[in-house]
Every structure is written in C-alpha cells, then in structure tokens.
Amino acid sequence: MKNSLIIILFFTVGILCGFYEVIPRIFIENDLSSYALYLLIFLVGITVGGDSDSWKILQKEKLRIFLVPTTVVVGTLIGVGIASFFLSGINLRESLAVGAGFGYYSLSSIIISQISGKTLGVIALLANITREIFTLLFTPIIVKYLGKLAPIVSGGATSMDTTLPIITKFSGKDYALISIFSGTVLTILVPVLVTFILKI
Amino acid sequence: MLSVIFILILGITTGYLLKKKESFIKTADKLLLWSIYLLLFLLGISVGSNQTIIRNFAEIGFKAIILSLSGVAASIFLSYLVYRFFWKKNEK
Numbered sequence: 001m002k003n004s005l006i007i008i009l010f011f012t013v014g015i016l017c018g019f020y021e022v023i024p025r026i027f028i029e030n031d032l033s034s035y036a037l038y039l040l041i042f043l044v045g046i047t048v049g050g051d052s053d054s055w056k057i058l059q060k061e062k063l064r065i066f067l068v069p070t071t072v073v074v075g076t077l078i079g080v081g082i083a084s085f086f087l088s089g090i091n092l093r094e095s096l097a098v099g100a101g102f103g104y105y106s107l108s109s110i111i112i113s114q115i116s117g118k119t120l121g122v123i124a125l126l127a128n129i130t131r132e133i134f135t136l137l138f139t140p141i142i143v144k145y146l147g148k149l150a151p152i153v154s155g156g157a158t159s160m161d162t163t164l165p166i167i168t169k170f171s172g173k174d175y176a177l178i179s180i181f182s183g184t185v186l187t188i189l190v191p192v193l194v195t196f197i198l199k200i
Numbered sequence: 201m202l203s204v205i206f207i208l209i210l211g212i213t214t215g216y217l218l219k220k221k222e223s224f225i226k227t228a229d230k231l232l233l234w235s236i237y238l239l240l241f242l243l244g245i246s247v248g249s250n251q252t253i254i255r256n257f258a259e260i261g262f263k264a265i266i267l268s269l270s271g272v273a274a275s276i277f278l279s280y281l282v283y284r285f286f287w288k289k290n291e292k
Contacts, residue, residue: 016244017245019248044208047225047232048212050216051219068285075275080271104241107236121247122253127271146283154279188208191204
C-alpha cells in the first residue's frame with residue numbers, strides 16, 4: 001500500500017512538472033526509451049526467479065492451482081472485451097491490452113504507452129490501480145459471498161505482494177501460497193501478453 | 201515481442217542462479233522499485249504536457265474504471281464457479 005502511494009505521488013508530481021513545463025521536453029522524449037523498459041522487465045525477471053517459494057507450491061498443490069491464474073486471464077479478458085463494446089473511442093484490442101495488466105499497473109502502463117501512446121497508457125494505469133484498490137477495499141465482502149479464491153482472482157498480479165496480506169487474512173493461510181503462485185504467474189504473463197495483444 | 205520474452209527469461213534465469221546471493225536480489229528489488237518510480241514520473245511528465253489527455257481526464261478516468269470493474273467482476277464470477285467445483289468440494 002505504501003509503495004502504491006509513492007508511485008501515485010511520483011506520477012502526480014510528474015503530471016505537475018509536465019503541465020507547468022518545469023523540465024524541458026527534449027529531455028523527456030529521449031529518455032523514455034525502450035531500453036529503460038527492457039531493464040525494467042529484466043529486473044522483474046530477477047525478482048521472480050530469485051523468489052524460490054512459488055515454485056515449491058507447485059509440488060504441494062496439484063494441477064488445479066493453474067486454474068487460478070487461468071481464471072484471472074479468461075475472466076478479465078471476457079469482462080473487458082464485453083465492456084469495450086459499450087465504450088466509445090476504445091477498440092477491442094486496446095481494451096484487452098488494458099485488461100491484461102491484471103493489476104500490474106506500473107509495468108503495463110509503461111509498455112502500453114510505449115506501443116499505443118500516452119492516452120491508452122493512462123487508461124491502463126488508472127484501470128489497473130483501480131483493480132488493486134478494489135481488492136484492498138472489498139476483499140472481506142467478496143470472500144464472504146463469492147468464495148476464498150475471489151480476492152486472489154480480483155488482485156490479479158498483485159496477489160503476490162500488495163494484496164497478499166489482506167488475502168491471507170480473509171481467505172486464510174492455506175490460500176496464501178495459492179495467492180503467491182497466481183500472482184507470480186500473472187506477473188510473468190503481463191509483459192508477454194500485453195505486448196502480444198498490441199503487436200499481433 | 202520476442203525480445204520481451206527473451207529478456208524476461210534471461211532475468212528469471214539470472215535471479216534463479218543468484219538466489220543464494222540475497223544482497224543481489226535485494227538490490228535488484230530496490231532498483232526495480234526506483235526504475236518504476238522514474239518511469240512513472242516520466243509518464244506523468246508526458247501526460248501533464250499533453251493537452252489532449254489533460255482536457256479529457258474525466259473521460260479517460262471513466263473508461264478506466266468501467267474497464268477495471270468489468271474485468272474484475274467477470275473474473276470473480278468465474279472464480280466462484282472454479283471455487284465451488286474444485287475447492288469447496290474437497291473441503292469439509
């Protein structure tokens with residue numbers, strides 16, 4: 001939660017700097033290169049590979065554990081796909097790319113703004129922040145009515161870090177490992193799937 | 201596309217091989233956080249200087265919330281079914 005606030009702060013300060021033209025434009029446009037993005041993806045890989053816990057769970061839980069991230073992918077893409085028909089000015093492909101952030105707003109918004117432009121990047125940022133905030137706020141209610149997997153699925157890629165504490169608290173310790181696993185799979189999937197959707 | 205997958209696999213392998221070196225993983229983790237801060241700060245700057253986005257911010261925000269909630273709602277609904285048929289059955 002603390003990190004989310006810091007991220008929003010950096011983004012907001014950035015908006016103000018841009019709006020009041022504190023920093024020269026040329027500096028910005030040259031700096032946000034794809035190399036910085038590649039570094040980011042590389043670092044995501046290191047933190048996933050360096051965290052061995054998530055691979056051990058695979059042996060304990062049976063194959064059904066794969067159903068959890070699969071549910072997130074299938075459910076989210078169906079949902080945003082349907083929504084895209086009701087929204088003007090955003091097509092199916094763009095909607096699917098925003099949805100494929102699965103709550104990982106920092107990485108998805110950066111990739112999307114590189115490939116499809118700033119407007120869609122901002123939509124991805126806000127949509128995926130909303131996903132995290134929704135999970136933090138509504139986990140107690142959705143567990144009660146829709147089952148213990150609901151907050152893990154709602155959290156998407158964040159279920160391995162920012163929303164993990166609240167999920168563990170309300171779904172129980174047994175579900176913490178499933179949550180970490182699902183979050184890890186989705187974290188790996190986000191850069192791959194978002195790029196795939198926008199470039200194919 | 202291919203380069204994203206390649207770099208990701210390279211990162212995972214590097215992390216996996218060096219997972220015993222906790223200081224390395226921790227540094228990567230911190231660096232990751234700061235590069236996210238930097239990139240979002242830069243995204244903020246280009247958003248702030250983009251008149252089209254600033255003028256349409258309410259509309260953009262509305263679209264974002266609709267997309268987010270429909271994605272979450274559909275996946276939670278699906279998870280309810282998955283939970284009932286694959287988890288709850290096995291719990292006493």
